[in-house]
Amino acid sequence: xxxxxxxxxxxxxxxxxxxxxxxxxxxxxxxxxxxxxxxxxxxxxxxxxxxxxxxxxxxxxxxxxxxxxxxxxxxxxxxxxxxxxxxxxxxxxxxxxxxxxxxxxxxxxxxxxxxxxxxxxxxxxxxxxxxxxxxxxxxxxxxxxxxxxxxxxxxxxxxxxxxxxxxxxxxxxxxxxxxxxxxxxxxxxxxxxxxxxxxxxxxxxxxxxxxxxxxxxxxxxxxxxxxxxxxxxxxxxxxxxxxxxxxxxxxxxxxxxxxxxxxxxxxxxxxxxxxxxxxxxxxxxxxxxxxxxxxxxxxxxxxxxxxxxxxxxxxxxxxxxxxxxxxxxxxxxxxxxxxxxxxxxxxxxxxxxxxxxxxxxxxxxxxxxxxxxxxxxxxxxxxxxxxxxxxxxxxxxxxxxxxxxxxxxxxxxxxxxxxxxxxxxxxxxxxxxxxxxxxxxxxxxxxxxxxxx
Numbered sequence: 001x002x003x004x005x006x007x008x009x010x011x012x013x014x015x016x017x018x019x020x021x022x023x024x025x026x027x028x029x030x031x032x033x034x035x036x037x038x039x040x041x042x043x044x045x046x047x048x049x050x051x052x053x054x055x056x057x058x059x060x061x062x063x064x065x066x067x068x069x070x071x072x073x074x075x076x077x078x079x080x081x082x083x084x085x086x087x088x089x090x091x092x093x094x095x096x097x098x099x100x101x102x103x104x105x106x107x108x109x110x111x112x113x114x115x116x117x118x119x120x121x122x123x124x125x126x127x128x129x130x131x132x133x134x135x136x137x138x139x140x141x142x143x144x145x146x147x148x149x150x151x152x153x154x155x156x157x158x159x160x161x162x163x164x165x166x167x168x169x170x171x172x173x174x175x176x177x178x179x180x181x182x183x184x185x186x187x188x189x190x191x192x193x194x195x196x197x198x199x200x201x202x203x204x205x206x207x208x209x210x211x212x213x214x215x216x217x218x219x220x221x222x223x224x225x226x227x228x229x230x231x232x233x234x235x236x237x238x239x240x241x242x243x244x245x246x247x248x249x250x251x252x253x254x255x256x257x258x259x260x261x262x263x264x265x266x267x268x269x270x271x272x273x274x275x276x277x278x279x280x281x282x283x284x285x286x287x288x289x290x291x292x293x294x295x296x297x298x299x300x301x302x303x304x305x306x307x308x309x310x311x312x313x314x315x316x317x318x319x320x321x322x323x324x325x326x327x328x329x330x331x332x333x334x335x336x337x338x339x340x341x342x343x344x345x346x347x348x349x350x351x352x353x354x355x356x357x358x359x360x361x362x363x364x365x366x367x368x369x370x371x372x373x374x375x376x377x378x379x380x381x382x383x384x385x386x387x388x389x390x391x392x393x394x395x396x397x398x399x400x401x402x403x404x405x406x407x408x409x410x411x412x413x414x415x416x417x418x419x420x421x422x423x424x425x426x427x428x429x430x431x432x433x434x435x436x437x438x439x440x441x442x443x444x445x446x447x448x449x450x451x452x453x
Contacts, residue, residue, distance in 0.1 A: 053333030065134030067162035069211035108158035169266035180256035299390035306332035345379030
């Protein structure tokens with residue numbers, strides 16, 4: 001009789017053990033790879049978002065001051081306009097950290113009375129006759145979670161220009177002149193949708209940087225009374241056939257005899273469904289950190305913030321939009337940010353070379369008014385402390401000590417203790433829970449102020 005061979009019980013148990021071990025190792029490797037893939041995917045997504053946000057910030061700073069009007073008797077601009085409403089004018093919510101309107105938007109208004117800056121109960125701080133300052137900083141005046149500890153306080157940056165808007169009209173322009181032949185001024189355009197004025201644009205008119213007005217039923221150009229018309233709505237715009245179309249004739253007229261050349265600048269655009277008028281002869285955006293407690297990315301450290309870009313609304317004519325006139329229109333542009341710091345590059349002797357970095361705008365010499373900012377500020381350096389990806393229990397962030405220094409390294413030697421360096425903050429990570437399980441980095445960008453000077 002033939003003997004039938006088989007596996008013993010011991011052999012079967014051993015084989016099952018080996019297979020189980022292999023499966024366990026494979027599963028562990030799969031989980032590790034899966035976690036890594038998810039982390040890299042989130043990291044890549046955040047990188048793309050951050051690039052877009054940084055490009056917008058860079059553009060706003062580069063264009064700071066573009067088209068800002070001045071007056072014939074600086075700093076008086078010879079017109080009256082309204083800027084941002086104070087926090088007391090509308091109700092914030094407790095869903096934000098810091099509170100939604102902290103610091104107060106009036107801190108960055110060019111108010112008639114300088115002493116009313118940040119006085120949130122004084123509505124008169126909204127009105128101004130002053131030339132707008134291109135760039136203003138509140139140094140570490142945006143409080144974090146711990147109001148008694150300045151470690152998590154951050155900067156607020158306010159930028160004013162005609163391009164500081166995401167509407168179609170902002171920054172577009174045309175020339176207006178009178179050759180003395182046609183009998184009326186020309187409005188010269190470029191036949192380019194990138195630059196040309198169009199119907200329904202809300203515009204201002206400038207000559208040699210001085211804002212121009214109409215008043216008293218004439219096309220006079222001097223703004224003297226404080227209540228002359230300085231904002232105009234374009235309709236039936238014609239740039240090719242003089243004389244002007246019906247609406248354009250309402251614009252201030254340059255003098256043919258004096259060879260005057262005026263610039264017509266787009267500021268905003270009105271529509272039939274949402275009619276709009278200009279609140280101020282420029283656009284303004286504020287950059288600051290803020291966390292919406294009810295709508296915050298769960299991949300971010302719970303004590304981090306969004307970097308927010310907030311445009312100041314002009315005057316809508318109909319409700320409900322009119323309820324938000326003069327208020328901030330907030331748009332988060334970066335997530336997982338833990339600190340936001342600014343330094344200004346100064347050309348103190350006007351020789352064309354940066355020779356000083358400062359961390360605030362307290363100097364009356366460099367920041368006393370719109371003219372001094374234009375004369376001395378040549379660059380802005382932005383520091384954004386943030387983390388990439390999300391919490392990773394298998395990762396340990398390596399750093400010497402528990403602090404990260406933020407500031408200008410004048411000689412690029414890796415520390416901020418030399419002459420010419422500027423230490424803005426030494427951020428203490430121990431204030432954060434589980435901070436070693438996040439991938440921290442400082443994004444540093446240096447932007448030249450192309451429209452100042």
